[in-house]
Amino acid sequence: MDQSLKLEHQICFQLYTASKELTRLYRPILAPLNLTYSQYLVMLVLWEEDGMDLRQLGSRLTLDSGTLSPLVKRLIQIGYVEKSRATDDERKIVVRLTESGSALREQALDVPRQVSGMLNIDEATYIAYMEMLTDIKTRLHDFGERQREQ
Amino acid sequence: MDQSLKLEHQICFQLYTASKELTRLYRPILAPLNLTYSQYLVMLVLWEEDGMDLRQLGSRLTLDSGTLSPLVKRLIQIGYVEKSRATDDERKIVVRLTESGSALREQALDVPRQVSGMLNIDEATYIAYMEMLTDIKTRLHDFGERQREQ
DNA sequence: AACAATTAAGTTGTGCACAATTTAAATTAT
DNA sequence: ATAATTTAAATTGTGCACAACTTAATTGTT
Incomplete structure (x- = not known):
């Protein structure tokens, strides 16, 4: 019998489950920061370079406005970021860290170490x-x- | 400056994007089969072993009933599978391939080859x-x- | 046998992820 | 300069993914 359709032989399946399970590992670590995994990724980008517009954020994370618009809205509600129009191009929405969002970076510094430890x-x-x-x-x-x- | 929070240094991010992008590759390949990626995974399991209950399917794919129940409902609507109660344990729902679902395997046989070719x-x-x-x-x-x- | 604990599916609610469409601003072409 | 095209973000709709809860069947305990 042909084995090519065996689930465990599919690299896509291994990637998919590895990614899901690693994300699951993050959940309890990120919970104290009040962040989901995707929100954490956005914060990582902003901590690297504050004041990006949505399109730049999206190209960095491979996410479109349909995902990012509501996600950023939630980050605003939590109080970690704020939006404003770019002065040079009124179409662009610039996302900036609030004081609380900047401060959160200190707490997040320990996240990668915790994850590495868990992965051993x-x-x-x-x-x-x-x-x-x-x-x-x-x-x-x-x-x-x-x-x-x- | 501390580099530990750099997005590209996070293995989780690389896994997450690799998985997303590989899944994206599948979409046009699975479209002619009228399947989403997750539905394709369920079909792979059933083609290997028909007549599994939901719990077994879920443990194989790391998915819970909250994801699988509606997903299987959609596969029923398409006409690829059907549900029935297990005779030995009335709690269990057994998922079985229909004729159309079994026949689909022939078409799916080419999917892994196409993906490998794309990945080169x-x-x-x-x-x-x-x-x-x-x-x-x-x-x-x-x-x-x-x-x-x- | 009767009750408690466990298990299997289903349901509800939240948050992605993405396709397709809409709206408004900026570019480009004529 | 004005019209056509392109671009940025938001919105709508579908389908996962998962936590928390509900319901019903089964198993374990006394």
Whole structure:
């Protein structure tokens, strides 16, 4: 019998479950910060570079306005960010950290260490895995390029 | 400045985007089969072993009844599966392929080949990546075990 | 046998994720 | 300059994903 459709042989399934289970690990760690996982990703971007517009945020996280608009609205309600129109281009919405959102970074500093501890992974393996994941994404993007060329 | 919160350094983010982008790749491939990605996963399980109950399906895919109940309902509407009560345990709902659902397997046989082609990945690399993902999941499960012991 | 605890599905509510559409602002072309 | 096109964000609708809860069947205990 053909084995190609076996669930466990699908790289997509392994990626999908690994991602889901790792995200599950984050939930209790992020709960004290009052953040969901996706909201945490947005905060990571803003802590790196405050005052991004939605489109920039989206291209960084591969999320469109349909996901980001309501997500940012929730971050505003919590009080971590605020919105304003860009002065040079009235279409753009600039998202900025509030004082509370900036301050949260201190608390978040411990998150990566906690996750590493839970994964119990050494530096070399971690780097190797990161490279593999980057490679998968590169292959996906390369395919996208090839498609676009035709 | 501390780099630990840099988005690209987070393995969770790389997993999350890799998974999302690979799923995106499946969408146009699965569209002719009239399946979403999650529905495809359920079909993969049923093609392997028909007549599973919801709990078994869920433990195989790491999904709970809150996700599976409505998902299976949609598969019934499409006409690929049907539900019935287990005779030995009236709590259990057994999900079985219809003729149309069984027949769909023939069409699906080409899906993995198409995806591999798009990823443009050789056998050895593919296996190495699968092992990495399995290892990540093992580490996550190991942590779960350690937690439960306390 | 009768009651308590557990288990299987289903339901409700929240929050992504994304396609498709809408609205308004900015660019470009004529 | 004005019309056509493009772009940014928001909105609408569908389908996961999961926590919390409900209902009904089964199992365990006394």
